Amino acid sequence: MTSSSAVVAPPRLAWFLRGQLLDRAALILSWAAVATEFFILALSGEPAPGYTGVVLVAAGLVLGRTRRLAGLMVVALGAVAASLLATEFVAMWTVVVFALFSVAVRGSRAVVALLIAGIPVYLALVLREHGDFQASGALVATACCAAGVAVGSAIRAQQGYLESMRQRALDAEATAGLAIERGIAEERVRIARDLHDVVGHEVAVLGMYLGVAEVSLSEGNAATRTALESARASVRRVLHETQLILTVLRRGGDDDPTSPAPDMSQLPALVETFRTAGVEVELVASGDTGELDPTVSLAAYRIVQEALTNAQRHGRGKVKLVITRTEGQLKIVAENKNASLQRSHTGARGYGLVGMRERALSAGGRLSVDDDGTRFRVTAILTTKGGIIR
Template structure:
């Protein structure tokens, strides 16, 4: 009940609030509107060339920040400082810097460092604009606005990651539940087929044999009885044929007629690795051939573990990762190693839920998880049983 009460308020939020692209687009629109209004005001008030240059630099920094967050943030703040040095009120440049900081933290960039940098820049802007009054009252709201922009962007990003984590876990739970239901149905189908073959089929065959013996031992003048026995044997043969058809249907099942999309599995790992290479992660992958007897739930769990490990490598690493997946003695061994980017937080202590989700998946599959991140590169090792049984 507690988990549901935490999910409901976020689930009730508007869909656009959970989409980073929509929020980035909205921020860009606000920046464009602010710059347009400021440009009109500059023209009306006869601002100098340096003020126009400051506005242009600020807008250019905001545009650059979408692809190059840190350089864009620096250029944006520099535009505001130039505006203050030119003697033009930097209030609009100040606002644009806060918008860019919001987008900066929403992308997952370091919130504290970004906020401190922008806060210091806004403090200098207001100080210069107030004739170098370092105790100016206008400096306080400038710094507070920077803190608010960075905090809001970071908070929304954390909520988005949490929401997507919940969606992924729900999808995994549904897929696992469906696989388990399908497995149980298949087992029950086979049990019924065995019972039909061993009990019904056997008894019908015995009945046909006895009818044949009875027909042979009839007296020569028992034509009506012989006709009745022949009809009975024909009916028994028909029952045997129908039983064989039912057995074939029960054993074959109807799974091959399903049009549902298959759940992710280990056979699709090459596609997964290639998708991370497309986004810039250099993955050195060595993947053994997956046994055909691997349990579907284990295959799904292993796929998700590799997916989350590569996501952590891309988010916290230096752009490289090593993936090793081996199968030996009825076990699947997964190892993902990636050097950490200087200054990046460890995935085990970050604000995300990736490692928590990996641990939960491993425990539900009865496997073992080891994480080494104290010194050197981050290393994640997982062992799963191919048949889904609990490991000692």
């Protein structure tokens, strides 16, 4: 039986609408606005207090790359200072808009971000307009802040939707592959059953009749007796070959069923085989993994094996494998860099992920995958006795 599976191409955002690219563009525009504001203030002979807003906004942009909301608060504070202390302030609240967009597109809570930055900017501009709550500048600035958050959130949501569609496509492809494999296994079992019940039975009956015929021959039919003996020997060989075929069909290409199942006690040997193959593996193990439920131990071994295989095929650099045994739980984390963004989004990894999830579920655990485009992390949490994790 042969089969072919086409790689499902999931939908993607146009390159100019991708959140990471737009986030970088917003950062570049923000720094351009800061530089422009600085030169405008310098050329106009602005007093020293007028530069407070520019300095705070610049500090907020730096801080915002690691701490999003904290950086946004500093940027908003800088825009407020520029509105109250400087003669030119428009560029600073445009930076607030860009910062709100970046924060939203990178996944922070949009409403909280808008409250942190939008309200201070609005109130500062109202104060600049002598308490006019309907001042056009204040209303326009607030509307632009809301628009920045809305656009960032929309792009973030669209990316999440497309990512879920991509994962669904990969899971569907992997599930189709599993269905094909199950069909092949069922077909093997059916053929083996037919061989045993029909062919094997008929061949055995044939051998019995040949024996009866041989016994019934008279003493003078030596040639016929020799032919019957040869025929019975051929029947025995057919039965032997049929038995071998049945063994192969029922085994289905898996490991020798008479050999013991692997478990976590063989983990060092498994890691060493990957190191021998050229994979740099950093193994960090804590806790005793010896006394585990056999089902859990087998599932953990197979999950580690598949995770290292994925790392070898689709990743680059050192693989960090952390195995932690705590009270009642066994945690497995395997992480390394993606070989490239393009390869990380192919369907080659889908089958292995489905297999690892099924292994984890079979042992009463759970498995999660974190892929940010640059690093790929697999985390499995199993209970040491095979119970279900809530």
